[in-house]
Amino acid sequence: MSDTNFLDWPFFEPRHRDLAKRLEAWCRRELPRDHSDVDATCVRLVRDLGQAGFLEGTAGDAIDVRSLCLIRETLARHDGLADFAFAMQGLGTGAISLFGNAEQKQWLDKTRRGEALSAFALSEPRSGSDVAQLDTTAERDGDHYRINGEKTWISNGGIADLYTVFARTGEGPGAKGLSCFLVPADTPGLAIRERLETISPHPLARLGFDDMRLPASAMVGSPGQGFRIAMSVLDVFRSTVGAAALGFARRALDESLERASSRELFGASLADLQMVQGHLAEMALDVDAAALLVYRAAWTKDMGAERVTREAAMAKLYATDRAQQVIDKAVQLHGGDGVRKGHIVESLYREIRALRIYEGASDVQKVVIARSCLAQQETVRQE
Numbered sequence: 001m002s003d004t005n006f007l008d009w010p011f012f013e014p015r016h017r018d019l020a021k022r023l024e025a026w027c028r029r030e031l032p033r034d035h036s037d038v039d040a041t042c043v044r045l046v047r048d049l050g051q052a053g054f055l056e057g058t059a060g061d062a063i064d065v066r067s068l069c070l071i072r073e074t075l076a077r078h079d080g081l082a083d084f085a086f087a088m089q090g091l092g093t094g095a096i097s098l099f100g101n102a103e104q105k106q107w108l109d110k111t112r113r114g115e116a117l118s119a120f121a122l123s124e125p126r127s128g129s130d131v132a133q134l135d136t137t138a139e140r141d142g143d144h145y146r147i148n149g150e151k152t153w154i155s156n157g158g159i160a161d162l163y164t165v166f167a168r169t170g171e172g173p174g175a176k177g178l179s180c181f182l183v184p185a186d187t188p189g190l191a192i193r194e195r196l197e198t199i200s201p202h203p204l205a206r207l208g209f210d211d212m213r214l215p216a217s218a219m220v221g222s223p224g225q226g227f228r229i230a231m232s233v234l235d236v237f238r239s240t241v242g243a244a245a246l247g248f249a250r251r252a253l254d255e256s257l258e259r260a261s262s263r264e265l266f267g268a269s270l271a272d273l274q275m276v277q278g279h280l281a282e283m284a285l286d287v288d289a290a291a292l293l294v295y296r297a298a299w300t301k302d303m304g305a306e307r308v309t310r311e312a313a314m315a316k317l318y319a320t321d322r323a324q325q326v327i328d329k330a331v332q333l334h335g336g337d338g339v340r341k342g343h344i345v346e347s348l349y350r351e352i353r354a355l356r357i358y359e360g361a362s363d364v365q366k367v368v369i370a371r372s373c374l375a376q377q378e379t380v381r382q383e
């Protein structure tokens with residue numbers, strides 16, 4: 001049983017507590033799922049989450065980041081694949097929610113009902129962290145664009161019904177020359193070139209665009225706005241990656257408390273050993289500190305802040321890095337069982353790693369935080 005006292009923190013309103021309660025009950029009935037066919041499981045999870053109403057807040061004009069974080073934390077605590085399936089419905093449609101027109105927003109009814117899966121296609125073989133250098137081109141051809149290039153590491157690649165794709169339209173150099181496009185999966189010229197396998201299996205693919213023709217109306221926002229769109233989407237969803245890490249860490253702590261209380265060693269319980277208590281204390285501290293940063297960032301955004309770049313970077317960096325440590329301690333406290341294939345802490349150990357890489361690696365978050373502090377210092381100096 002997880003500690004839910006954090007729900008009494010002033011970041012939350014009664015509707016958040018109600019959401020957490022309803023979702024917890026759903027998770028206990030529905031999760032975990034069988035992961036032997038991740039594609040089919042994700043499609044099914046999206047449909048079931050949609051039918052239960054939990055995808056309602058993933059897209060639209062007013063995204064409540066606290067709700068997204070609460071849902072991701074709860075799903076991650078029960079089943080990493082359920083968290084992944086949920087998260088992609090928001091990330092993949094974020095550009096449409098924030099910058100799309102009325103026609104493009106019609107897709108959102110389907111994604112919120114769980115009838116269409118979405119994907120966010122930004123990364124390329126040559127430009128992961130260095131997004132501004134991306135090579136995929138979109139050339140104007142009358143009232144169409146012709147897209148050529150490649151995207152990689154695309155979550156939901158191969159099972160998505162729509163992709164938001166970022167490409168170079170050339171209005172300016174680097175970040176100033178990118179635009180965003182809504183690409184239905186059945187568009188001729190879009191190919192799934194490779195399915196990618198990772199230590200914790202999720203649907204992932206490398207995509208190719210071979211002279212893919214799109215009507216000019218497929219552009220989300222205006223020409224040259226792509227980089228701003230991508231960063232705005234990440235600004236909303238980055239805190240939620242921290243929330244997923246928090247869910248994994250909380251599960252690792254729960255499992256460790258249970259293990260320490262029930263395992264007998266040297267004529268007493270494991271929990272009686274002071275060094276074990278030290279580990280448990282550090283794990284609990286990391287979980288609470290991560291939760292404070294995650295829900296601070298989410299609350300700040302929900303209160304109307306236009307950008308929460310620094311708060312979201314802190315939340316993501318701290319929650320993902322510390323979750324790795326919490327889970328590592330959980331593995332240690334479980335002894336041999338901790339590395340046994342199929343054990344929950346073994347799967348958490350594999351599940352957490354990618355979160356420190358995607359949506360901005362930990363090192364990149366440090367750069368973001370430091371730049372923000374330095375800019376603030378400069379402003380104070382000039383006042």
Ligand SMILES: Cc1cc2nc3c(=O)[nH]c(=O)nc-3n(C[C@H](O)[C@H](O)[C@H](O)COP(=O)(O)OP(=O)(O)OC[C@H]3O[C@@H](n4cnc5c(N)ncnc54)[C@H](O)[C@@H]3O)c2cc1C
Pocket residue numbers: 119120121122123124125126127128129130152153154155156198204354357358359360361362363364367
């Ligand atoms: C499981 C998974 C799912 C993903 N899903 C998606 C998705 O849905 N859509 C999408 O577009 N992309 C996705 N990605 C791609 C992800 O965003 C990139 O992998 C990430 O941005 C890092 O890019 P890269 O892999 O090219 O590594 P590189 O850019 O080569 O970076 C490698 C390492 O260099 C270091 N580094 C990079 N920049 C700096 C810096 N400025 N200062 C200091 N150190 C630095 C970091 O340690 C970094 O991990 C996913 C990746 C994974 C692993």
